Amino acid sequence: xxxxxxxxxxxxxxxxxxxxxxxxxxxxxxxxxxxxxxxxxxxxxxxxxxxxxxxxxxxxxxxxxxxxxxxxxxxxxxxxxxxxxxxxxxxxxxxxxxxxxxxxxxxxxxxxxx
Amino acid sequence: xxxxxxxxxxxxxxxxxxxxxxxxxxxxxxxxxxxxxxxxxxxxxxxxxxxxxxxxxxxxxxxxxxxxxxxxxxxxxxxxxxxxxxxxxxxxxxxxxxxxxxxxxxxxxxxxxx
Numbered sequence: 001x002x003x004x005x006x007x008x009x010x011x012x013x014x015x016x017x018x019x020x021x022x023x024x025x026x027x028x029x030x031x032x033x034x035x036x037x038x039x040x041x042x043x044x045x046x047x048x049x050x051x052x053x054x055x056x057x058x059x060x061x062x063x064x065x066x067x068x069x070x071x072x073x074x075x076x077x078x079x080x081x082x083x084x085x086x087x088x089x090x091x092x093x094x095x096x097x098x099x100x101x102x103x104x105x106x107x108x109x110x111x112x113x114x
Numbered sequence: 115x116x117x118x119x120x121x122x123x124x125x126x127x128x129x130x131x132x133x134x135x136x137x138x139x140x141x142x143x144x145x146x147x148x149x150x151x152x153x154x155x156x157x158x159x160x161x162x163x164x165x166x167x168x169x170x171x172x173x174x175x176x177x178x179x180x181x182x183x184x185x186x187x188x189x190x191x192x193x194x195x196x197x198x199x200x201x202x203x204x205x206x207x208x209x210x211x212x213x214x215x216x217x218x219x220x221x222x223x224x225x226x227x228x
Binding site: 006042044050090 | 156157160163165213214216217218
Protein backbone atom coordinates (compact mmCIF):
# COMPACT_ATOMS: atom_id res chain seq x y z
CA UNK A 1 0.00 0.00 0.00
CA UNK A 2 1.13 3.52 -0.81
CA UNK A 3 -0.01 5.49 2.21
CA UNK A 4 -2.34 7.59 0.05
CA UNK A 5 -5.88 7.36 1.34
CA UNK A 6 -9.16 8.48 -0.20
CA UNK A 7 -12.67 8.84 1.11
CA UNK A 8 -15.33 7.81 0.60
CA UNK A 9 -14.73 4.56 -1.28
CA UNK A 10 -18.08 4.65 -3.02
CA UNK A 11 -20.65 7.35 -3.59
CA UNK A 12 -24.00 7.58 -5.34
CA UNK A 13 -25.37 10.97 -6.35
CA UNK A 14 -28.08 12.25 -8.63
CA UNK A 15 -27.66 14.55 -11.58
CA UNK A 16 -27.29 18.19 -10.60
CA UNK A 17 -25.96 17.49 -7.13
CA UNK A 18 -22.56 18.45 -5.79
CA UNK A 19 -19.90 16.10 -4.42
CA UNK A 20 -16.67 16.42 -2.43
CA UNK A 21 -13.99 13.77 -2.53
CA UNK A 22 -11.05 13.69 -0.14
CA UNK A 23 -7.44 12.59 -0.36
CA UNK A 24 -4.66 12.33 2.19
CA UNK A 25 -1.21 12.34 0.68
CA UNK A 26 1.66 10.10 1.62
CA UNK A 27 3.87 11.38 4.41
CA UNK A 28 6.52 13.76 3.08
CA UNK A 29 4.65 14.49 -0.15
CA UNK A 30 3.52 18.03 -0.95
CA UNK A 31 1.98 17.54 -4.39
CA UNK A 32 -1.42 16.00 -5.09
CA UNK A 33 -2.83 15.23 -8.53
CA UNK A 34 -6.37 14.16 -9.32
CA UNK A 35 -7.36 11.85 -12.17
CA UNK A 36 -10.68 10.62 -13.55
CA UNK A 37 -10.85 7.05 -14.82
CA UNK A 38 -13.98 6.28 -16.79
CA UNK A 39 -14.95 2.66 -17.28
CA UNK A 40 -12.61 0.95 -19.72
CA UNK A 41 -10.33 3.97 -20.03
CA UNK A 42 -6.99 5.10 -18.71
CA UNK A 43 -6.89 7.80 -16.06
CA UNK A 44 -7.20 11.39 -17.28
CA UNK A 45 -5.56 14.29 -15.50
CA UNK A 46 -7.93 16.74 -13.83
CA UNK A 47 -5.61 19.07 -11.92
CA UNK A 48 -2.65 19.21 -9.59
CA UNK A 49 -2.01 21.06 -6.35
CA UNK A 50 1.41 22.00 -5.15
CA UNK A 51 1.87 23.72 -1.79
CA UNK A 52 -1.81 24.71 -1.67
CA UNK A 53 -1.97 26.24 -5.14
CA UNK A 54 -3.33 24.83 -8.37
CA UNK A 55 -0.30 23.95 -10.45
CA UNK A 56 -1.89 22.76 -13.68
CA UNK A 57 -5.18 21.62 -15.11
CA UNK A 58 -6.37 19.14 -17.69
CA UNK A 59 -9.28 19.47 -20.05
CA UNK A 60 -12.03 19.57 -17.44
CA UNK A 61 -14.69 22.27 -17.00
CA UNK A 62 -14.63 24.79 -14.12
CA UNK A 63 -17.30 22.86 -12.22
CA UNK A 64 -14.39 20.60 -11.26
CA UNK A 65 -12.52 22.45 -8.54
CA UNK A 66 -10.19 21.61 -5.73
CA UNK A 67 -8.32 22.61 -2.65
CA UNK A 68 -5.13 21.65 -0.91
CA UNK A 69 -4.72 22.18 2.81
CA UNK A 70 -1.62 23.07 4.84
CA UNK A 71 -1.12 19.39 5.72
CA UNK A 72 -1.14 18.72 1.92
CA UNK A 73 -4.38 16.75 1.97
CA UNK A 74 -6.73 17.69 -0.84
CA UNK A 75 -10.35 17.86 -1.91
CA UNK A 76 -11.95 17.50 -5.29
CA UNK A 77 -15.31 19.20 -5.70
CA UNK A 78 -17.65 18.62 -8.59
CA UNK A 79 -20.71 20.82 -9.01
CA UNK A 80 -23.79 20.22 -11.14
CA UNK A 81 -23.07 16.54 -11.56
CA UNK A 82 -23.70 14.96 -14.94
CA UNK A 83 -24.20 11.31 -15.82
CA UNK A 84 -20.81 11.27 -17.56
CA UNK A 85 -19.11 12.17 -14.29
CA UNK A 86 -19.62 8.58 -13.19
CA UNK A 87 -16.08 7.24 -12.86
CA UNK A 88 -13.31 6.18 -10.53
CA UNK A 89 -11.57 9.26 -9.14
CA UNK A 90 -7.96 8.74 -8.24
CA UNK A 91 -5.62 10.96 -6.36
CA UNK A 92 -1.87 10.63 -6.46
CA UNK A 93 0.77 12.22 -4.31
CA UNK A 94 4.40 12.92 -5.03
CA UNK A 95 7.37 14.61 -3.46
CA UNK A 96 7.57 17.93 -5.29
CA UNK A 97 6.96 18.41 -8.95
CA UNK A 98 10.12 17.38 -10.76
CA UNK A 99 9.77 15.19 -13.78
CA UNK A 100 11.61 12.33 -12.15
CA UNK A 101 9.30 11.91 -9.17
CA UNK A 102 6.93 8.98 -8.98
CA UNK A 103 3.25 9.58 -8.34
CA UNK A 104 1.72 7.16 -5.84
CA UNK A 105 -1.98 6.50 -6.15
CA UNK A 106 -4.71 5.99 -3.62
CA UNK A 107 -7.40 3.31 -3.95
CA UNK A 108 -9.86 5.71 -5.56
CA UNK A 109 -13.43 6.83 -5.01
CA UNK A 110 -16.03 5.29 -7.27
CA UNK A 111 -18.74 7.83 -8.08
CA UNK A 112 -22.04 6.84 -9.65
CA UNK A 113 -24.32 9.61 -10.91
CA UNK A 114 -27.93 8.62 -11.52
CA UNK B 115 1.70 16.78 -27.98
CA UNK B 116 2.28 13.72 -25.88
CA UNK B 117 0.54 10.40 -26.44
CA UNK B 118 0.79 6.79 -25.38
CA UNK B 119 -0.42 3.80 -27.36
CA UNK B 120 -1.02 0.34 -25.98
CA UNK B 121 -1.88 -1.57 -29.13
CA UNK B 122 -3.27 -4.66 -27.40
CA UNK B 123 -6.43 -4.45 -25.32
CA UNK B 124 -5.91 -8.02 -24.13
CA UNK B 125 -2.88 -10.28 -23.74
CA UNK B 126 -3.17 -13.93 -22.77
CA UNK B 127 -0.18 -15.96 -21.67
CA UNK B 128 0.29 -19.35 -20.07
CA UNK B 129 1.64 -19.51 -16.56
CA UNK B 130 5.42 -19.88 -16.60
CA UNK B 131 5.81 -18.39 -20.05
CA UNK B 132 7.42 -15.00 -20.68
CA UNK B 133 5.07 -12.06 -21.07
CA UNK B 134 5.29 -8.78 -22.95
CA UNK B 135 2.90 -5.85 -22.77
CA UNK B 136 3.57 -3.30 -25.47
CA UNK B 137 3.70 0.48 -25.25
CA UNK B 138 4.75 3.16 -27.69
CA UNK B 139 4.91 6.85 -26.92
CA UNK B 140 5.20 10.28 -28.41
CA UNK B 141 6.47 13.23 -26.40
CA UNK B 142 8.38 16.41 -27.01
CA UNK B 143 11.70 16.44 -25.24
CA UNK B 144 13.13 13.67 -23.09
CA UNK B 145 10.68 10.86 -22.31
CA UNK B 146 9.89 9.98 -18.71
CA UNK B 147 7.99 6.71 -18.84
CA UNK B 148 6.09 4.72 -16.24
CA UNK B 149 4.26 1.43 -15.86
CA UNK B 150 1.42 0.96 -13.40
CA UNK B 151 -0.76 -2.06 -12.62
CA UNK B 152 -4.38 -2.00 -11.50
CA UNK B 153 -6.07 -4.90 -9.78
CA UNK B 154 -9.90 -5.09 -9.66
CA UNK B 155 -11.47 -2.35 -7.56
CA UNK B 156 -8.07 -0.96 -6.65
CA UNK B 157 -6.03 2.10 -7.45
CA UNK B 158 -2.91 2.13 -9.57
CA UNK B 159 0.23 0.49 -8.26
CA UNK B 160 3.63 1.71 -9.45
CA UNK B 161 5.81 -0.91 -11.13
CA UNK B 162 8.76 0.90 -12.64
CA UNK B 163 9.95 4.00 -14.46
CA UNK B 164 12.51 5.12 -17.00
CA UNK B 165 14.08 8.49 -16.43
CA UNK B 166 17.55 8.18 -17.88
CA UNK B 167 20.45 5.75 -18.04
CA UNK B 168 20.26 2.03 -18.70
CA UNK B 169 17.63 1.10 -21.28
CA UNK B 170 16.59 -1.96 -19.27
CA UNK B 171 14.72 -0.93 -16.16
CA UNK B 172 13.95 -3.39 -13.37
CA UNK B 173 10.93 -2.94 -11.18
CA UNK B 174 8.66 -4.61 -8.67
CA UNK B 175 7.50 -8.25 -8.69
CA UNK B 176 10.07 -9.35 -11.28
CA UNK B 177 8.87 -6.97 -13.98
CA UNK B 178 11.24 -5.11 -16.24
CA UNK B 179 10.86 -2.78 -19.19
CA UNK B 180 13.03 -1.99 -22.16
CA UNK B 181 13.31 1.57 -23.39
CA UNK B 182 13.95 1.85 -27.12
CA UNK B 183 14.42 5.41 -28.27
CA UNK B 184 14.57 4.68 -31.99
CA UNK B 185 11.29 2.76 -31.88
CA UNK B 186 9.78 5.07 -29.24
CA UNK B 187 8.76 2.01 -27.27
CA UNK B 188 8.74 1.01 -23.62
CA UNK B 189 7.55 -2.60 -23.48
CA UNK B 190 6.89 -4.29 -20.15
CA UNK B 191 8.30 -7.78 -19.72
CA UNK B 192 8.52 -10.62 -17.25
CA UNK B 193 10.48 -13.84 -17.81
CA UNK B 194 7.93 -16.15 -16.19
CA UNK B 195 4.28 -15.18 -15.74
CA UNK B 196 2.29 -15.94 -12.60
CA UNK B 197 -1.49 -16.29 -12.36
CA UNK B 198 -1.37 -13.46 -9.83
CA UNK B 199 0.03 -11.15 -12.54
CA UNK B 200 -3.43 -11.09 -14.14
CA UNK B 201 -4.49 -7.44 -14.02
CA UNK B 202 -4.83 -4.24 -16.03
CA UNK B 203 -1.54 -2.61 -17.02
CA UNK B 204 -1.10 1.04 -17.89
CA UNK B 205 1.80 2.73 -19.59
CA UNK B 206 2.19 6.45 -18.94
CA UNK B 207 4.40 9.29 -20.08
CA UNK B 208 5.12 12.40 -18.09
CA UNK B 209 3.79 15.53 -19.72
CA UNK B 210 6.81 17.85 -19.70
CA UNK B 211 4.66 20.98 -19.99
CA UNK B 212 2.61 22.54 -17.23
CA UNK B 213 2.10 20.32 -14.22
CA UNK B 214 4.29 17.40 -15.29
CA UNK B 215 1.25 15.17 -14.94
CA UNK B 216 1.01 11.64 -16.26
CA UNK B 217 -0.59 10.91 -19.62
CA UNK B 218 -1.90 7.33 -19.70
CA UNK B 219 -2.56 4.78 -22.37
CA UNK B 220 -5.87 2.94 -22.51
CA UNK B 221 -4.54 -0.09 -20.71
CA UNK B 222 -3.87 -3.74 -21.53
CA UNK B 223 -5.63 -6.53 -19.70
CA UNK B 224 -3.22 -9.36 -18.99
CA UNK B 225 -4.63 -12.80 -18.29
CA UNK B 226 -2.28 -15.54 -17.17
CA UNK B 227 -3.77 -18.95 -17.81
CA UNK B 228 -2.93 -21.70 -15.31
